[in-house]
Amino acid sequence: MEIKKKIILTGSFGVGKTSLFSRFIYSEFDEKYLTTIGVKVDKKTINIDNDTNLNIMLWDIAGEVAQDKVPLSYFLGTSGIIYVFDLTRPMTYNNIMADIEYLKNILPEATVKIIGNKKDLVTTTHIESVISGLPVECDMTTSAKTGENVEQLFQSMGEALMI
Amino acid sequence: MSKMPDTSDNIDEKLAVIRHILLHGDRARIEELENIINDANLLSEYVNPIIDQKIVNMKDDFSDTFGKEVGAEFEKKLLLSEDLLLTVLSPMMGKMIKKFINIEIKKLQDKIDQQVKRSFSFKRYYHLVRAKVFGIKSSALFLADLDDFKTKIQDTFIIQRNSGLVIASAHADNAKSRDGDIFGGMLTAIKAFGEDAFSKGGNGQQELEFIEYDSHKIFLQSHHNYFFTTVLNGSLSNSEKEKLANRLMEFAGKEKKLNLPDISAEDCIYLSEQLKKTFFPEK
């Protein structure tokens, strides 16, 4: 069985969304699509079990925009949201509560994963203190640079979407 | 075009002669149409029968067309009150008529251009002579061979409106293979972003309908939950565009499954087969 779902990457500018995207997908399109059109869509097939394939259509968006500046149409029809923040920059998670509420409001049915990225740049103690200080639960910490947890992130998202 | 060019052996000049003859008649026709549009009385003379017919049609299949959206209760009320029905429908009708006239004029101009641009053929020459001899308007004769356009459709997709997920697709045998899912996603994104950018400030919801790149054309037709995307190669006149639009409309009308909020994997396969049958039938 072939199933398709739309997943979006969101979060502040520079947190590593595009890097996670390209870690996960060998892209058919050039990066320039992202800068010229403002969005890039790619596909990756995840094997869920012997007879189920999940085709993830992953949307990445360019720019430094705040959540509520992103065109609503980007979010619509989305089954999964990956919200990325940068473990090294508090300004990328200071607003996390409001951002998540905004997303849950427009997409009440969607599965949300909150991701702390760039873990290669910080110590475990630092990670722990950042996460414990968050008003929401962080689902995973990743490094787009080393690739740590990137496959796991998308796999767990895929499985969550199949429930 | 100031003066009638001389006749000569040169094909270009022959074409110029024909262009002159053709445009002369059709320009008058365009002017006539313009006069009609600018004169309210004249316009209503042409348009009222269309409205009347539309109202009759609306009454007949009102519930088919609007039933779901309007809801049974409201629908009942509307049908009971003809005045109310007219109040609701008039602005819509006005828009439809304006669009209709615009399309007709564009079609006419487009047709002339197309015909003049096409290479000189005996068939056309024959038409022309016949037109001269029998006094039949040449444009009427040209209408007859609009049917002979070859299909240049490469791919058709049905794409879910917001998610951009491809519900169904079909392709010409010689079509370049492309990943439909990525194509559908990108297209949806471009469409959404474009519409978002251009609808700022305006009140009407504009929908992206056409993308042109080199000799490739992407024709979009939006429906409630989904949109059709047709990839074409080569030139496409307005009347061909309209023909395609009609075919897609027919398809949408026939395949009620498309209106379901969630379309099953089996339905997707079924719809792909229907697309194939409709747009790429086996010879």
Ligand SMILES: Nc1nc2c(ncn2[C@@H]2O[C@H](COP(=O)(O)OP(=O)(O)O)[C@@H](O)[C@H]2O)c(=O)[nH]1
């Ligand atoms: N060290 C490190 N750098 C990263 C990581 N992810 C992204 N970057 C860098 O952070 C910058 C912004 O990344 P980008 O993917 O463009 O962020 P986006 O704006 O969220 O798409 C780039 O210079 C990346 O190389 C990571 O996990 N570790």
Ligand SMILES: [Mg+2]
């Ligand atoms: Mg980016």
